[in-house]
Amino acid sequence: MHIWSSSHQQQSYPNQSQSVPPRVHAQQPSDTPTTITFRFSGSKGSILSSVVTDPWGQSVFSATSTKKETIISNGARQVIATVDWDHSKPKMYYHGISCRVKDFVPYDKKSQCRTINHSGQQFDWTEASKDTLLLISKSSPDYPLAVCRSHHGTVEIEISQSALQSNLLEPILLSAFFMHSGKSLGDGPSEGLDPGVMGGIIGAQAGTFYG
Numbered sequence: 001m002h003i004w005s006s007s008h009q010q011q012s013y014p015n016q017s018q019s020v021p022p023r024v025h026a027q028q029p030s031d032t033p034t035t036i037t038f039r040f041s042g043s044k045g046s047i048l049s050s051v052v053t054d055p056w057g058q059s060v061f062s063a064t065s066t067k068k069e070t071i072i073s074n075g076a077r078q079v080i081a082t083v084d085w086d087h088s089k090p091k092m093y094y095h096g097i098s099c100r101v102k103d104f105v106p107y108d109k110k111s112q113c114r115t116i117n118h119s120g121q122q123f124d125w126t127e128a129s130k131d132t133l134l135l136i137s138k139s140s141p142d143y144p145l146a147v148c149r150s151h152h153g154t155v156e157i158e159i160s161q162s163a164l165q166s167n168l169l170e171p172i173l174l175s176a177f178f179m180h181s182g183k184s185l186g187d188g189p190s191e192g193l194d195p196g197v198m199g200g201i202i203g204a205q206a207g208t209f210y211g
Contacts, residue, residue: 034160034161035158035159035160035161036054036055036158036159036161036164037054037055037156037157037158037159038052038053038054038060038061038156038157038159038173039052039053039154039155039156039157040052040154040155040156040176040177040180041053042153042155044153045152045153046153046182047063047155047177047180047181048063048065048070048181048182048183049063049064049065050062050063052173058075059075060074060075060169060173061073061074061075061170061173061177062077063177067085068084068085068086069082069083069084069085069086070082070083070085070181071083072174072177074170080094080095080170081093081094081095081174082094083101085183087186088184088186089101089102089186089187090102090183090184090185090186092104100186101178101185101186102185102186102187105175105178105185106187107187108124111124113125113126113127114175114179116135116168116171116172116175118166118167118168118171119166119167121137121138121139122138123135123136123137123138123145123168124136124138125148125175125179128147131149131150131151132147132148132149133147133148133179134146134147134148135147135148135163135172143160144160145159145160145162145163145168145172146158146159146160146163146168146172148176148179150180155176155180157172157173157176159172
């Protein structure tokens, strides 16, 4: 299985001098998958109130939290989700759908990992190391669609061009938020980072981050 190195990551990015993000459907000259890294910038080691930016400094996702509630918006400042933590099994209102977070972000006991279900396909978050998770497609298990790294309270996610083209940006960022929220998701240990391998299941509604 190939895990992107830092040098590969930088070589794979589009020209970062661009003032706006590239269109994700544009043809890439490289014969290796292009990746883009998105970073959560929170405070005091928490991402409960944070902004996610791309390599060009543009905000694509934000979360604003109180003790009982989190409001999540996209890059166009449109609210896409509201999370009510004030329950033993937290509730969420996402793209017009009300559900429990534990049902929205279930843990797959058979594969012992959390998953993203998107457009009829399942993707698994698997643990590469203590601080690194890989998002794997069952159809192409040897190449990760995304790599999520956490270090000293910071979170960054490297996402492949193919994942962006499949409208997986929002599901990946939302699942990362839940994985690193430190909140009980209602189906296991008290931390969102439960049983060692983490992820999220986000339905087919991808949404648009660049407004």
